[in-house]
Amino acid sequence: xxxxxxxxxxxxxxxxxxxxxxxxxxxxxxxxxxxxxxxxxxxxxxxxxxxxxxxxxxxxxxxxxxxxxxxxxxxxxxxxxxxxxxxxxxxxxxxxxxxxxxxxxxxxxxxxxxxxxxxxxxxxxxxxxxxxxxxxxxxxxxxxxxxxxxxxxxxxxxxxxxxxxxxxxxxxxxxxxxxxxxxxxxxxxxxxxxxxxxxxxxxxxxxxxxxxxxxxxxxxxxxxxxxxxxxxxxxxxxxxxxxxxxxxxxxxxxxxxxxxxxxxxxxxxxxxxxxxxxxxxxxxxxxxxxxxxxxxxxxxxxxxxxxxxxxxxxxxxxxxxxxxxxxxxxxxxxxxxxxxxxxxxxxxxxxxxxxxxxxxxxxxxxxxxxxxxxxxxxxxxxxxxxxxxxxxxxxxxxxxxxxxxxxxxxxxxxxxxxxxxxxxxxxxxxxxxxxxxxxxxxxxxxxxxxxxxxxxxxxxxxxxxxxxxxxxxxxxxxxxxxxxxxxxxxxxxxxxxxxxxxxxxxxxxxxxxxxxxxxxxxxxxxxxxxxxxxxxx
Amino acid sequence: xxxxxxxxxxxxxxxxxxxxxxxxxxxxxxxxxxxxxxxxxxxxxxxxxxxxxxxxxxxxxxxxxxxxxxxxxxxxxxxxxxxxxxxxxxxxxxxxxxxxxxxxxxxxxxxxxxxxxxxxxxxxxxxxxxxxxxxxxxxxxxxxxxxxxxxxxxxxxxxxxxxxxxxxxxxxxxxxxxxxxxxxxxxxxxxxxxxxxxxxxxxxxxxxxxxxxxxxxxxxxxxxxxxxxxxxxxxxxxxxxxxxxxxxxxxxxxxxxxxxxxxxxxxxxxxxxxxxxxxxxxxxxxxxxxxxxxxxxxxxxxxxxxxxxxxxx
Numbered sequence: 001x002x003x004x005x006x007x008x009x010x011x012x013x014x015x016x017x018x019x020x021x022x023x024x025x026x027x028x029x030x031x032x033x034x035x036x037x038x039x040x041x042x043x044x045x046x047x048x049x050x051x052x053x054x055x056x057x058x059x060x061x062x063x064x065x066x067x068x069x070x071x072x073x074x075x076x077x078x079x080x081x082x083x084x085x086x087x088x089x090x091x092x093x094x095x096x097x098x099x100x101x102x103x104x105x106x107x108x109x110x111x112x113x114x115x116x117x118x119x120x121x122x123x124x125x126x127x128x129x130x131x132x133x134x135x136x137x138x139x140x141x142x143x144x145x146x147x148x149x150x151x152x153x154x155x156x157x158x159x160x161x162x163x164x165x166x167x168x169x170x171x172x173x174x175x176x177x178x179x180x181x182x183x184x185x186x187x188x189x190x191x192x193x194x195x196x197x198x199x200x201x202x203x204x205x206x207x208x209x210x211x212x213x214x215x216x217x218x219x220x221x222x223x224x225x226x227x228x229x230x231x232x233x234x235x236x237x238x239x240x241x242x243x244x245x246x247x248x249x250x251x252x253x254x255x256x257x258x259x260x261x262x263x264x265x266x267x268x269x270x271x272x273x274x275x276x277x278x279x280x281x282x283x284x285x286x287x288x289x290x291x292x293x294x295x296x297x298x299x300x301x302x303x304x305x306x307x308x309x310x311x312x313x314x315x316x317x318x319x320x321x322x323x324x325x326x327x328x329x330x331x332x333x334x335x336x337x338x339x340x341x342x343x344x345x346x347x348x349x350x351x352x353x354x355x356x357x358x359x360x361x362x363x364x365x366x367x368x369x370x371x372x373x374x375x376x377x378x379x380x381x382x383x384x385x386x387x388x389x390x391x392x393x394x395x396x397x398x399x400x401x402x403x404x405x406x407x408x409x410x411x412x413x414x415x416x417x418x419x420x421x422x423x424x425x426x427x428x429x430x431x432x433x434x435x436x437x438x439x440x441x442x443x444x445x446x447x448x449x450x451x452x453x454x455x456x457x458x459x460x461x462x463x464x465x466x467x468x469x470x471x472x473x474x475x476x477x478x479x480x481x482x483x484x485x486x487x488x489x490x491x492x493x494x495x496x497x498x499x500x501x502x503x504x505x506x507x508x509x510x511x512x513x514x515x516x517x518x519x520x521x522x523x524x525x526x527x528x529x530x531x532x533x534x535x536x537x
Numbered sequence: 538x539x540x541x542x543x544x545x546x547x548x549x550x551x552x553x554x555x556x557x558x559x560x561x562x563x564x565x566x567x568x569x570x571x572x573x574x575x576x577x578x579x580x581x582x583x584x585x586x587x588x589x590x591x592x593x594x595x596x597x598x599x600x601x602x603x604x605x606x607x608x609x610x611x612x613x614x615x616x617x618x619x620x621x622x623x624x625x626x627x628x629x630x631x632x633x634x635x636x637x638x639x640x641x642x643x644x645x646x647x648x649x650x651x652x653x654x655x656x657x658x659x660x661x662x663x664x665x666x667x668x669x670x671x672x673x674x675x676x677x678x679x680x681x682x683x684x685x686x687x688x689x690x691x692x693x694x695x696x697x698x699x700x701x702x703x704x705x706x707x708x709x710x711x712x713x714x715x716x717x718x719x720x721x722x723x724x725x726x727x728x729x730x731x732x733x734x735x736x737x738x739x740x741x742x743x744x745x746x747x748x749x750x751x752x753x754x755x756x757x758x759x760x761x762x763x764x765x766x767x768x769x770x771x772x773x774x775x776x777x778x779x780x781x782x783x784x785x786x787x788x789x790x791x792x793x794x795x796x797x798x799x800x801x802x803x804x805x806x807x808x809x810x811x812x813x814x815x816x817x818x819x820x821x822x823x824x825x826x827x828x829x830x831x832x833x834x835x836x837x838x839x840x841x842x843x844x845x846x847x848x849x850x
Binding site (some may be wrong): 005007008030080082083087090091092093095096097098099100102103104106107108109110111112113115116117124128131132133137157158159160183186187188189190191192193194197207208209210211218223226264319320321323324327328341354355357358362363366368370371374375378401406407409411412413433434439443497 | 563566567568569570571572573574575576577580583584587588589590591592593594595596597615619620622624625626629633705706707709710711712713714715749781782784787788790791792794795796799801802803804808809812813815816818819820821822823824825826827833836840847
């Protein structure tokens with residue numbers, strides 16, 4: 001079937017894969033990736049995987065839903081889905097989002113303006129199924145048919161009918177993981193409908209009603225987070241070991257010797273990192289420790305369960321898990337008696353704890369939460385650090401705006417104030433700020449390694465960000481120039497790491513990625529050696 | 538009074554009650570979790586680049602700075618000019634803008650008809666040669682809004698219908714109801730235009746009908762294009778509340794209660810009070826990690842069934 005002509009009602013057909021992905025259809029990249037053969041190849045699923053997992057949307061199995069073996073199994077799943085759909089529009093079950101969802105269900109004019117904003121739709125060469133409105137229109141038809149009074153009759157009359165079967169629901173489950181929830185689409189909607197929210201709410205049906213979610217988000221994500229203390233599996237003991245290791249490394253790299261505050265009751269600030277930083281990018285928490293120590297900030301880390309891992313995967317798929325994790329974070333802060341929680345360089349933890357969880361925190365659970373970018377900007381502007389921007393003079397720097405921090409929280413300027421103070425060769429991507437593009441790893445994508453999903457993530461979801469990075473450095477794209485993508489978000493860094501690795505961006509273009517604090521420390525005159533280790537990337 | 542007149546009364550009543558019901562239904566829903574989307578224009582000094590109060594150190598210790606002027610300015614551009622469509626979907630804007638602006642003018646036309654009818658009842662003559670300045674002004678505004686609205690609306694409706702027919706991305710998502718809605722409005726615009734051109738060039742007849750309607754006097758005999766136009770108008774009023782064309786109601790909520798709703802939940806606030814009530818709502822979600830029948834507060838604090846093992850037993 002020609003993917004360009006796929007209709008919403010085709011979701012229910014039983015003719016196998018709905019859309020074929022061909023890399024030649026994707027938008028060409030700028031040099032040095034302007035030839036298709038220079039791009040990593042997308043792997044098809046193996047015959048065994050195709051047989052075992054639902055993949056009839058586009059040949060990708062991100063969720064890895066086992067194919068039901070019998071018609072009875074399918075029927076049970078269909079009934080469960082419809083039961084979940086009903087609960088989504090029940091105020092007791094879904095007070096959290098029912099108002100916003102209902103508005104989006106009722107008022108879309110199907111003008112397709114949202115499609116112009118979606119990097120996945122655009123970069124895929126305009127695959128119909130990736131339109132923000134495609135997924136939303138399926139949902140809207142379901143809403144009209146099953147939730148609105150007389151829906152089964154009226155949808156036939158108006159032409160909004162859609163056949164509900166397991167084929168459609170299985171495709172829909174996969175389709176909810178082809179959107180990064182960046183909400184760029186919602187930003188352009190003339191009516192204010194929010195197709196990103198539709199993705200979010202659909203994921204909730206699958207998780208909260210059907211028990212279907214991506215293993216890395218639920219089982220080894222939020223469940224492991226609550227049970228072991230971190231979605232990385234890191235226990236409190238392991239966390240303390242890691243801190244000791246990082247203290248030693250700071251001493252080795254900078255000559256600075258100091259103990260990191262852990263479980264210090266009465267500190268002003270509880271600093272909450274994404275625990276992935278401790279394992280994958282220890283230089284980030286190390287840089288934080290150096291800056292806060294030098295600036296004389298009264299702060300502490302926590303070794304409590306969840307107190308050292310600020311992630312909250314519930315944000316992407318499950319309101320109950322979101323609430324559980326958020327409350328545990330707050331309890332940690334309460335126990336320590338801090339004045340505020342400061343969130344490290346992790347976009348979704350910013351959004352989850354500061355904004356989304358705001359309306360579940362009542363009474364003394366309502367402890368102030370703040371972005372580290374705001375605190376860091378204040379430290380840099382105050383002159384408490386001895387900084388020399390010429391130490392970053394040989395590095396061309398651009399800034400990636402994490403969607404959760406920027407478009408979804410309005411924190412735009414602090415990180416730029418810092419970069420202007422420490423980086424002589426700072427340049428902006430186009431577009432940037434609240435109109436930025438997602439890294440391609442949002443809404444959990446960056447931690448989803450299933451089957452051939454990473455190939456799709458590199459080639460489609462992350463394509464726009466790669467394009468932006470190549471474009472902004474196009475005049476200095478050769479490996480003789482040092483270039484740095486500053487991405488103050490752990491999740492974005494994870495995606496950029498994989499993206500750059502798949503395309504060999506460091507080797508070919510000498511573009512490094514990392515956080516903001518590393519660049520700040522690199523500009524600190526108290527530290528003799530450069531903090532950024534270019535050869536060890 | 539004839540059947541048509543009763544039909545008009547019924548349709549206006551259904552329209553007003555329908556819109557009120559829709560607005561109340563949305564307004565009475567629980568306050569949702571925050572789902573802000575920036576830029577938010579009322580963020581004083583920051584709205585123009587998309588910044589928020591979260592950029593301020595210890596923001597909760599400072600008064601929230603709100604600029605109503607910026608918000609109204611942004612709203613005006615969006616409502617009158619449909620600026621989001623202008624920036625992101627210029628092709629459709631060329632049809633959508635005249636269509637919507639035509640509708641605004643026709644709302645103005647209705648207003649000036651009613652105003653003129655009331656002025657007439659007060660003894661003020663409405664017309665180009667009226668001795669009263671307000672009579673002259675009302676006359677010209679009636680003619681301009683009526684003819685302008687019908688012409689612009691018709692142009693926009695034709696453009697939108699053709700776009701939905703010939704532009705693949707619109708055609709694939711359009712259903713029978715979308716075409717019906719546009720065709721209905723096109724018919725209404727054209728009927729009004731024919732009436733204005735053929736039998737009521739200065740709008741006096743429409744004004745007189747409006748006067749009869751508000752004073753509950755029989756509308757009497759009408760020249761042939763008018764009853765069809767009134768029927769179409771009545772049908773549109775009757776039908777509108779049941780369609781997504783009430784998005785002018787929804788748009789208030791999508792902008793002010795979702796995208797631009799950035800009120801923090803402060804201790805002792807109305808939001809906190811409402812949330813406390815919601816946390817007592819019972820959950821019926823069936824997945825293994827949620828204990829059935831528990832309240833939100835219980836589900837969020839009791840992490841024992843988190844794996845679902847307990848439920849499976």
